[in-house]
Structure formats: C-alpha cells, structure tokens
Amino acid sequence: MSARPTTEAERLRRCRQVFELAVRDRVSMAVARDRLARERWAEADARLSAKNNTALCGTAAPAFAETDEDGDARLQWWQR
Numbered sequence: 001m002s003a004r005p006t007t008e009a010e011r012l013r014r015c016r017q018v019f020e021l022a023v024r025d026r027v028s029m030a031v032a033r034d035r036l037a038r039e040r041w042a043e044a045d046a047r048l049s050a051k052n053n054t055a056l057c058g059t060a061a062p063a064f065a066e067t068d069e070d071g072d073a074r075l076q077w078w079q080r
Helices: 008-025 029-048 072-079
Strands: none
C-alpha cells in the first residue's frame, strides 16, 4: 500500500502510460506494466543512493582525518 492515497487521475495516468508503452514496444500489457515498475524502482534507487544525498541524516558526515595525538614528543615526555 502506498504512503499517500492515489487519486483517480494518477491511476488513469499510470494506465495510459502502460498502454502507450505496450503499443509502442508491441508487447503485452503485463510486460509493459513490469517494465514501467522496474523503471520506477530504478529511479527510486538512484535517488536514494545519490552520492550527494544528505536528506537521510540531515548533515554530511565529516571527512575522516587521521591524527597522531600520541606523537613522538608526548611519548618522549612520558619516557623521561
């Protein structure tokens, strides 16, 4: 079930899309419906896996920077 209710206009628009795809590619309605569903899922996956997509967490993760807090100078101080 979808997150929001489907209007009659949206349902008819989808039916027309399937019909036009079936006629254009000369395939059955079931095949056209499957192709259209695969295209929609691919578009949704592409949106969700976009590299610059930060909508899921609100902020981008900071870049990892390796630090050497226990460098040679501190180590020598502890070893004296």
